[in-house]
Amino acid sequence: MTTPARPRVSIVGASGYGGGEVLRLLLDHPAVEVAQITSRSKLGVNAASVHPNLRGRTRLQFTDPAALEPCDVLFLCLPHGEASKSIETYTALAPRIIDLSADFRLRDAALYREWYGEDHPAPAWLDRFVYGLPEFHRERLRGARLASGVGCNATAVNLALYPLAREGLIRRVVCDVKAGSSEAGNAHTPSSHHPERAGAVRSYAPTGHRHQAETVQELMNPSGAFEMDLSVTSVEMVRGVLCTAHVSPARGLTDKDLWSLFRSAYGAEPFVRLVKDRAGLYRYPEPKILAGTNYADVGFERDERTGRVVVISAIDNLMKGAAGSAVQCMNLMLGLEETLGLTFPGLHPI
């Protein structure tokens, strides 16, 4: 499969937060052209009317998904369950698909049933997709035709634990994730009503969060299973995820061991930064300064009294946890420089 000189890219479901973020990234991308954006609920509406940050940057209007034309890459940014219903239609339109939903993140239909409580509607497609986290699957993504999205909370957990998990160094871990409100998407609900949501520190999923399935899949194979618990709390933040992972290691680890493990895993990664300073305001990862960026910041501290290792990771849920990783996947799939269109360093102060 050859890559055209300037690939044409379309976005299905571009009126949501994830689709809007993909559109923002692609409008500034130097090597691709946005062909069509679709939305059933916003037919004929200007993109900038829904995503006001794009005012003056594009004249694209939302079209009907039925009017989609063939293109080189198709981003699917649809609610859960929609992509899997029509995957054969979409693959007939484009040789490369990147699906941001949870529909094709898991390789195992039984794992899907365990965590989503229903049978997968298109199980034959599951093993055709590559899990869309370049830090874990870079070589498989190069030239791939089908990539899944990533769960935002799962990404924060996966990137926090990977350096230890791949060496079999986790005996047990409890992950405490704090999440911003944009994780819930742009459809309002009673729980997102301002008087109910403002100021909330709400235990959203103390147990059983679906993203845990992705951490099981990505961290426990092939290096072995370990005990893991995940709790997610909604906090007063629009963008951002902070994961604080309390690790009981399989053996004693020194600070230098930890530095060596994390440096070995992420020293060459363009979008993962090790953040562990002895002084200053931002000594550990913090989502605030990552808003709008594709960076994942990861740090750690060892409890000298108990040997517990606290690993901290932060991302922007709409970027590294969704659209940013998806565009990074696109770059790899098209054989482009991996960082194209993704190097915005964020804002400070913000």
Added chain:
Amino acid sequence: MSTALNTSCDCPECGGAVGLKNAPLRGEVVRCGDCSTELEITSTSPLTLSLAPQVQEDWGE
């Protein structure tokens, strides 16, 4: 002016290699390129790095 690095020493914090200029001076403060920790050259023979003293913030502890 040349700033060529001609020797290195392990960072006592993270174990990374800290490059040092010609003729490092005792008491000189350098920074580890990996973990950003400020380090003080506490001996030049043998070359020894220690964590530089920091002004500590009050984090409500």
